[in-house]
Amino acid sequence: MNSKRTIAGLAALALLAAGCSSKAVKKDGVGADGVRTGPGVSAGTITLGELADLTGPFAANDTKITNAHRLYFDRLNEQGGICGRKVALEVADHGYDVQKATTAYSDLARKVLGFSQVFGSGVNAALVGRYAADDVLVYPASGAGPLLKSRNILGAGSTYDYEIINVLDAWLGDGTVTRGDTVAHVYLEGDYGGTAISGSHYMAGRHGLTLKEVKIKPTDTDLTSQIAGIKNTGAKAILVSATPKQLGSVAVASQSAGLTVPIAVNGPGWSADLLAGASRKPVLDRLTVTQSWAVPSMDLPIVRGFTAAYAKKYPGAKVDGHVTLGQSSAVVYTKVLQQACADKDLTRQGLLDAVGKLKNVDTGGLLPPLDYTRKGRSPSTQSLLLRPDASVPGGVKAISEKRHESADAAAYTPEYAE
Structure with missing residues (x-):
């Protein structure tokens, strides 16, 4: 092959790549x-x-x-x-x-x-x-x-791990779960579920809980068999870090199986659409939503x-x-x-x-105070705990409008933090 042609061809390809790259900007x-x-x-x-x-x-x-x-x-x-x-x-x-x-x-x-x-x-x-x-x-x-x-x-x-830590702290505080109990955690593969399960691992080790992990894929829609397995462990509560449809399946399948234990879900897994159809009763009776941002009923x-x-x-x-x-x-x-x-x-x-200059950021109550000066750390460790309520805007209401932050959350150092 002619070397001059080769060099010219490579140069042309480089120019083309530059034009297609996101670096080719103003x-x-x-x-x-x-x-x-x-x-x-x-x-x-x-x-x-x-x-x-x-x-x-x-x-x-x-x-x-x-x-x-x-x-x-x-x-x-x-x-x-x-x-x-x-x-x-x-x-x-x-x-x-x-x-x-x-x-x-x-x-x-x-x-x-x-x-x-x-x-x-x-x-x-x-x-x-x-x-x-x-x-x-x-x-x-x-x-x-x-x-x-x-x-x-x-x-x-x-982050999702703090949301899980805070809801488990609330459950331990009111006796929903106690030392020695089994808690199941249904979570999506990937960083969403992976972050959330880190929180439940931390709390299980800190408070003597037995954790039943149930990893699922985004394409999983019928979780009946997973719920049967959870029931066999004698789980006292279920954590869900998944999609709203998957939460709906957990709620309906657990109701059908007679596993009427409390359920908690990270914010992305909640949708007011769950207040219709077969999921309505178990959601209203047993669900807690854990997230840090305000809701319309506040x-x-x-x-x-x-x-x-x-x-x-x-x-x-x-x-x-x-x-x-x-x-x-x-x-x-x-x-x-x-x-x-x-x-x-x-x-x-x-x-x-x-x-990096933003510290104690005030959003008028939409979020807790935010600190961006701690590199690699969640800007907040506080969560709202919410209950479904069909009578309020958005279908969910804060148990307390004061965000929950536990001593466990304050003591937690995530693996991903610097």
Whole structure:
């Protein structure tokens, strides 16, 4: 083969790769207002990307999160936006498919400042190396702890392990479970379930509980056989870190099997749709939801105003805690943008630098106080404990509007923390 042709061919391929790479983006510059600008930032606009699950297993929840983001930034723009610029969202649906998400990310990363949402623990785990290469700040719409090892991840609230620790602490406190009892934990494979099971492992070892682990896949929909196995262990309670449909299967199958024990689920596993059909009775009777963000039934002005605006913009849509999760995460991303604006640095590096300056972040009660100065750690260790209630907006009500934080949570050091 002619060496000159080979070299020319390789050069052409390199140029093509550069054009397709997410690194082929606008270079940093300085605007007329003296603010440094990077990819996705013009004189009048800040463009953020969103990779959402609008058609996959979490679509019912993430559609609400995504629409809440759209509404929040529309309202923010009416108030002047950020740094005199409107915030625009570029949304792509990945359907909880990693390959689709990877392709969509490559397209969006060339034209956005950062990502105000990439939904799904598995998707984020696959892309986190790309985030680092591209210097983008990403809200992962996930409480998976290992993601926090990356400086590119913006957590919002407590991680899934702290949610489990706090609900188990509450159960130990009220006698729902006691030392020597068996507790089952049904959890999805991957970082979502893997983070949650770390919390139950920790509490089992600390309080002499026997843990029955039941790992499932996203495609598992009928959990009757798993519940039969749990019943045979004599479990006194069931933890669930899975999808709403899988929670529904756990609730119905346990009711049918006569296993009428308490159930707790991480926030992503709850949906008000479970208050209809066969799941209604076991959910109302036995379920606790553990999460850190506020829900529509809470008496907070910031919640009331936003949920009313959401209902007006999306008439007929159910307003539940995923609307307020979208509101909460958008508020946190806005706090970062505002800090970057104050620093006169709307570049990708400027956003990353801004995060580390945020301590004791106040979101008006949407989330507990957040601390982003502890690298690799959850910004909060507190959780709300909620009970389904068909009579309230969103179908779930806080047992106490004061968030739960146990001594166990304060003493816990996750394996993923630095």
